[in-house]
């Protein structure tokens with residue numbers, strides 16, 4: 001396994017709709033392992049392939065709960081959503097800045113696992129927020145896009161300062 005380099009906003013790869021995964025072979029398995037390693041190294045609870053510069057529809061997630069439950073969503077699609085919920089959000093591609101984002105309160109997602117087997121997952125709270133955040137990434141959308149323009153600018157500026165100070169990107 002190897003940690004991969006993070007890509008930061010405003011890199012254009014973060015703005016492209018990722019391609020569906022059709023080859024679940026060795027190279028893809030290596031990518032998934034590397035994504036987990038990169039997510040843990042950066043202390044995130046989710047990482048989408050575009051965040052390491054790969055335009056494929058795959059995200060790794062580990063909400064940091066006990067017992068640990070790391071999982072992978074490939075070619076995911078939200079099939080049901082209910083309610084509205086405000087939740088503080090952050091992103092490894094926009095480090096050092098956080099903001100409350102309005103999301104659906106619960107979601108149900110249809111996806112494939114890392115070997116291509118279909119499954120469904122859903123829930124509320126952090127899981128719902130994380131699933132929506134990750135699926136946004138695969139559609140070229142960042143959490144800051146859900147903010148009012150002035151707030152978005154503030155969060156972008158704060159993150160750019162943070163990255164300069166910490167020599168990221």
Ligand SMILES: [Zn+2]
Nearest residue numbers: 090091092093
């Ligand atoms: Zn993110």
